[in-house]
Amino acid sequence: MQFMEECFRWYGPGDPVSLDEIRQAGATGIVTALHHIYDGSVWSVEEIAKHKALIEASGLRWSVVESIPVHNTIKLGQPERQTWVAHYQQTIRNLAANGIYTICYNFMPVCDWTRTDLAYPMPGGGLALRFDALDCAAYDLFVLKRPNAEAGYSAAQITEAKARFDSLTPERIALIEKNLIAGLPATERSYDRESFLAALAEYDGIDRAQLAANLTWFLEQIVPVAEEVGARLCIHPDDPAFPLFGLPRVVSTREDARRIVDCVKSPANGLTFCSGSYGSREDNDLTAMAQEFAAQIHFTHLRNVQREADGSFYEADHLGGSSDLPALIQVFLDEQARRLAEGRADWQIPVRPDHGHQLADDIAKTRVNPGYTLIGRLKGLAEIRGVMHGIEVARRA
CATH class of the missing domain: 3.20.20.150 (Divalent-metal-dependent TIM barrel enzymes)
Known part of the structure; x- marks a missing residue:
C-alpha cells in the first residue's frame, strides 16, 4: 500500500x-x-x-x-x-x-x-485555537462598529452579542481585537481598527x-x-x-x-x-x-x-x-x-x-x-x- x-x-x-x-x-x-x-x-x-x-x-x-x-x-x-x-x-x-x-x-x-482565541484550554491541559461566534459578533457590532453591521445579524444574535460585549473586560476586548485583526501568528496581514475598516470598505458593492x-x-x-x-x-x-x-x-x-x-x-x-x-x-x-x-x-x-x-x-x-x-x-x-x-x-x-x-x-x-x-x-x-x-x-x- x-x-x-x-x-x-x-x-x-x-x-x-x-x-x-x-x-x-x-x-x-x-x-x-x-x-x-x-x-x-x-x-x-x-x-x-x-x-x-x-x-x-x-x-x-x-x-x-x-x-x-x-x-x-x-x-x-x-x-x-x-x-x-x-x-x-x-x-x-x-x-x-x-x-x-x-x-x-x-x-x-x-x-x-480567523480565530478569537489562540489558547483555549482543553480538558487534558493543552491549548487549542477557537472561534467564538459571539465574541466575533460583539467585536464587529460594538467595538469595530462596522457600518451597517446589524444587517448581517438577527435580532436575537444582536441581543446575545450585546450581552457578551457587556461582560467583556477591556483586556479581553483588546485580546480579541488582536487575534481578529492584528495578524494571527504566521500570517502576513495586520491591521489596526482604522485600516481594517478601510480594507472592508474596499469591498462595498462586491457581493x-x-x-x-x-x-x-x-x-x-x-x-x-x-x-x-x-x-x-x-x-x-x-x-x-x-x-x-x-x-x-x-x-x-x-x-x-x-x-x-x-x-x-x-x-x-x-x-x-x-x-x-x-x-x-x-x-x-x-x-x-x-x-x-x-x-x-x-x-x-x-x-x-x-x-x-x-x-x-x-x-x-x-x-x-x-x-x-x-x-x-x-x-x-x-x-x-x-x-x-x-x-x-x-x-x-x-x-x-x-x-x-x-x-x-x-x-x-x-x-x-x-x-x-x-x-x-x-x-x-x-x-x-x-x-x-x-x-x-x-x-x-
Missing part, C-alpha cells in the same frame, strides 16, 4: 520549529512559501532555489507551495489586476523550473483564517456573485500556465467557511467547490481539501465531498473541529471532533490507488496535520506560532499515520 506523502508546514528560517525537528516528526515533505516576498511580486528562480536548498540540506523535499498570495486588485476585479496576475503566472513558471508543482492558494478577502466572477477570471488566467508547466493548483477553502464582517465567501460549500472545478475544466484546476475549514459548517458532508471531488484534490489539510450550536468551534483532537477523518483518509488512499493504476507520476497526495494543540514543553515556550507548534502537529501526524496503517492492516485481513 502506498501512503499519502507526510508533510509539515514550515514558515522559513524564522520558524520556531526547525527543519531538523520536522524531520524528527517523521515528515518527508515541506509545505512552505517565500514569506519574505509576499506583496504579489514575482518569486525569482534564484530565490526559489535558495529556499529549496535550505529544505533539501535537511534531507526533506519542498512538496507544496502554500501560498502564492493573490493580490487584492485581483479579488476586487480592478484594472491593475493584469499586472499582478502576470506576476503570478511568472511565479508559477519559476516554481516549475525548480521542480515544484503543487500550489495551494486562497481567495479570502481581507481576512485569512458573492462578483467575487466568484473575479475568481473565475483569475483561474482563466493562471490555469493555462499551470497546464503548460505541469503544475497543479489547489484552492484552499474559507476558514471559517461562512461570511465574516460582511465580506462574501466563495470557497465554503460543496456547491462552491463544484463551481470552481467546473468553471475552468482542467487537471491543473483543483482543490485543497481542508477538513477543518469545510468542517466548520454542519451542512458540508465531508466524506461525500471528498468522494465527489477526489480526482481534483491535489493536497489535503487534516484537522478536526468541534462545532457548537451558535456557529462557534474549537480545534479538537485530530481523531475527535465533529468530522470522521478516518473515512476521509480512506477516500484519499483509494484515489491514490486509482491514480497509481493509471500510471501517473503524481499519484501521491500530500497531507499535512493542521492546527495542532499546544502541548507539553511547547506550552512554556515564549516563541511559538499557535496552531503550528511542533508537538501538537507531531501528535496529529502520528495519528494520521496510524489510521493509514490501520487501513492497510484491514485490507490485508
